[in-house]
Amino acid sequence: MNSVVCIAQVPDTEARIKIAAGGRRIDEAGLKFIVSPYDEFALEEAIRVKEAKGGDVTVISFGPDRAQQALRECLARGATQALHIKGEVADADSLGIAKVLAAAIKSTPHDLVFFGKQGVGTDNSLVGPMVAELLGYPQVNVVTHLEVGDGKATAHREIEGAEEIIEAALPAVITAQKGLNEPRYASLKGIMAAKKITIETKSVADLGLQDSDIFNQRVTTVAIELPPEKKGGRKIDGADPAAAAKEILKYIREEAKVL
Amino acid sequence: MAGVLVFAEVKDGKLKRASREALSIGRKLAAAAGGDLAAFATDRAAAADAGLYGAKKVYVAAVGPYATETYAAAVQQAISQMQPSIFLLGGTSNGRDLAPRIAARLNVGVASDVDRLEWIDGKLRARRPVYSGKAFATVDVGGNPAIATTRPNAFPPEESGDGAAEVVDITVPQIQAKAKLLETRTPEAGELTIAEADIIVSGGRGLKEAANFSLIRDLAHAIGGAVGASRATVDAGWIDHQHQVGQTGRVVSPNLYIAAGVSGAIQHLAGMSSSKHIVAINKDPEAPIFRVADLGVVGDLFQIVPALTEEVKNAKAH
Numbered sequence: 001m002n003s004v005v006c007i008a009q010v011p012d013t014e015a016r017i018k019i020a021a022g023g024r025r026i027d028e029a030g031l032k033f034i035v036s037p038y039d040e041f042a043l044e045e046a047i048r049v050k051e052a053k054g055g056d057v058t059v060i061s062f063g064p065d066r067a068q069q070a071l072r073e074c075l076a077r078g079a080t081q082a083l084h085i086k087g088e089v090a091d092a093d094s095l096g097i098a099k100v101l102a103a104a105i106k107s108t109p110h111d112l113v114f115f116g117k118q119g120v121g122t123d124n125s126l127v128g129p130m131v132a133e134l135l136g137y138p139q140v141n142v143v144t145h146l147e148v149g150d151g152k153a154t155a156h157r158e159i160e161g162a163e164e165i166i167e168a169a170l171p172a173v174i175t176a177q178k179g180l181n182e183p184r185y186a187s188l189k190g191i192m193a194a195k196k197i198t199i200e201t202k203s204v205a206d207l208g209l210q211d212s213d214i215f216n217q218r219v220t221t222v223a224i225e226l227p228p229e230k231k232g233g234r235k236i237d238g239a240d241p242a243a244a245a246k247e248i249l250k251y252i253r254e255e256a257k258v259l
Numbered sequence: 260m261a262g263v264l265v266f267a268e269v270k271d272g273k274l275k276r277a278s279r280e281a282l283s284i285g286r287k288l289a290a291a292a293g294g295d296l297a298a299f300a301t302d303r304a305a306a307a308d309a310g311l312y313g314a315k316k317v318y319v320a321a322v323g324p325y326a327t328e329t330y331a332a333a334v335q336q337a338i339s340q341m342q343p344s345i346f347l348l349g350g351t352s353n354g355r356d357l358a359p360r361i362a363a364r365l366n367v368g369v370a371s372d373v374d375r376l377e378w379i380d381g382k383l384r385a386r387r388p389v390y391s392g393k394a395f396a397t398v399d400v401g402g403n404p405a406i407a408t409t410r411p412n413a414f415p416p417e418e419s420g421d422g423a424a425e426v427v428d429i430t431v432p433q434i435q436a437k438a439k440l441l442e443t444r445t446p447e448a449g450e451l452t453i454a455e456a457d458i459i460v461s462g463g464r465g466l467k468e469a470a471n472f473s474l475i476r477d478l479a480h481a482i483g484g485a486v487g488a489s490r491a492t493v494d495a496g497w498i499d500h501q502h503q504v505g506q507t508g509r510v511v512s513p514n515l516y517i518a519a520g521v522s523g524a525i526q527h528l529a530g531m532s533s534s535k536h537i538v539a540i541n542k543d544p545e546a547p548i549f550r551v552a553d554l555g556v557v558g559d560l561f562q563i564v565p566a567l568t569e570e571v572k573n574a575k576a577h
């Protein structure tokens with residue numbers, strides 16, 4: 001049972017975001033990058049499948065040189081192979097990224113293809129289902145539980161106020177939600193073992209794709225702006241709970257206009 | 260290419276709020292871009308409702324409950340019949356499952372979770388909150404049709420005063436779906452979900468223990484809102500993850516968000532700071548939640564929350 005896990009490298013969620021000159025990119029100078037948090041659940045699930053059934057876990061990331069570091073981290077946690085597609089991912093829209101990943105996945109043995117339910121930061125939640133469509137695979141999105149059987153997988157999909165249990169034929173695309181599992185940390189042994197694995201590197205052209213189909217197509221960023229400073233609200237003393245409750249009620253009725 | 264097509268989801272015989280919101284902004288876009296507003300539905304019941312929001316036609320495919328591959332085939336059929344320049348979906352679980360699938364099939368652009376939409380120079384321009392609400396991105400979405408999913412509560416539903424829409428039945432080619440729905444489980448039946456709620460009352464670790472979530476539930480119940488929670492309380496097992504607000508939970512923007520005993524960590528703020536009205540109750544005057552609160556109350560939630568519940572009940576009784 002082989003798995004591919006697609007890894008997005010994103011700015012640390014604690015990071016202060018600055019806008020680069022030109023106003024269409026974020027300033028990456030001094031920014032710390034991490035493996036997107038949902039991708040950690042995706043990776044952990046793939047490693048568990050491997051531990052139960054054998055096979056390989058290949059991590060793939062499309063991005064600039066720094067993506068190697070994210071892949072190295074995944075190898076230390078238990079991925080067995082890594083593929084880095086080198087390119088200016090910031091110039092690609094989600095479908096461009098999906099086309100690159102789909103092409104890379106085709107030439108990698110796989111039964112399951114894992115994604116995060118969203119890449120934290122740009123939060124599109126697009127790439128996984130797009131890859132599923134491009135490869136003609138079924139998809140189960142926002143998965144909180146997975147059982148892998150013979151030629152099929154049963155996944156629990158989180159929806160509003162309920163959960164769907166979906167059976168998908170393999171190969172299938174799964175996008176991971178928090179709760180799917182508890183990701184492990186890299187062990188010292190894992191870190192040492194990871195150093196011995198070579199990260200394969202390819203370009204977009206190596207995958208047989210045209211830059212003109214991937215970059216600056218379809219969706220283009222016009223501007224990135226910081227939100228207006230939120231005006232400081234009112235703060236009141238709640239030492240007298242009854243008075244405070246009355247004050248809140250007044251606010252709710254007169255300003256939020258509910259009730 | 261003209262007009263706007265909207266994915267109209269029906270639940271319990273009524274159009275979902277997210278779909279009404281998408282139709283409302285869709286009508287404005289149709290006026291700017293030219294062409295009519297139309298809806299795609301899998302239930303004829305949507306026709307009357309969609310008409311109220313200005314849809315002239317409803318393309319109906321009787322394909323049953325949601326399944327990605329079947330719905331994708333049906334929507335593709337509606338799009339090829341109507342040739343809209345824009346396709347909108349409410350940002351529900353199903354809307355967000357379907358939009359990327361259609362975009363990849365048609366090789367068109369898509370913007371997710373948008374809170375502003377305009378038609379400018381023959382193009383769809385969308386604004387979306389990014390980096391946990393620390394920035395907004397404005398993107399031009401190209402393709403025929405250009406696709407967007409709308410952020411819940413970002414576009415107020417506005418009736419147009421029109422009558423029922425014309426129903427156009429469409430036949431969908433048989434497809435061999437590779438995934439099938441075995442079962443739907445509803446864990447806490449009857450409880451309002453935070454995704455589409457207009458009012459949310461959230462509890463944090465300040466509640467001290469699981470049983471005290473009853474204080475939050477009572478207030479939510481009295482005011483007609485949904486129960487939200489911080490990750491700390493979810494991780495502690497006090498409440499189900501469905502209730503978690505924040506970066507690794509749900510991003511919500513209700514009309515009113517009340518937080519009690521929530522410190523306001525950046526990952527929590529990421530999920531709620533775009534709420535229209537925010538009330539925070541916390542005993543620590545320095546708690547970061549106060550930075551986004553419109554009304555901050557420094558005090559003990561164990562006293563203030565029950566008092567507020569009583570006030571709300573009284574107000575409702577009058």
Ligand SMILES: Cc1cc2nc3c(=O)[nH]c(=O)nc-3n(C[C@H](O)[C@H](O)[C@H](O)COP(=O)(O)OP(=O)(O)OC[C@H]3O[C@@H](n4cnc5c(N)ncnc54)[C@H](O)[C@@H]3O)c2cc1C
Pocket residue numbers: 005006007008009036038039060061062063089090091092093094095097101114115116117118119120121122123124125126127128219221224368369370371387389395396398
């Ligand atoms: C501010 C901003 C706004 C943008 N808005 C849009 C937009 O509205 N529409 C659009 O099409 N593009 C948009 N883009 C373009 C952007 O480059 C891609 O959409 C974005 O990089 C995709 O990442 P995501 O994490 O948001 O994708 P998601 O679809 O949320 O990612 C889901 C999963 O896909 C996998 N994945 C994503 N990226 C990679 C990767 N590079 N390598 C390997 N696996 C990956 C991961 O498993 C990830 O968890 C925007 C870019 C910026 C900077």
Ligand SMILES: Cc1cc2nc3c(=O)[nH]c(=O)nc-3n(C[C@H](O)[C@H](O)[C@H](O)COP(=O)(O)OP(=O)(O)OC[C@H]3O[C@@H](n4cnc5c(N)ncnc54)[C@H](O)[C@@H]3O)c2cc1C
Pocket residue numbers: 013037462463464465466488489490491492503504505506507508509519520521522523524525526527530540541542543546558559560561
């Ligand atoms: C990658 C990542 C993702 C995360 N995602 C999320 C997310 O999606 N959602 C989320 O919420 N968190 C998330 N977190 C966790 C976040 O960082 C905080 O740890 C969490 O939000 C804290 O929860 P809390 O406010 O309930 O608890 P605390 O921070 O412990 O705050 C409790 C508050 O209660 C107040 N209090 C105590 N007693 C009383 C009283 N009697 N009356 C009034 N006030 C009282 C205290 O003053 C304090 O401010 C994430 C963290 C990481 C690293």
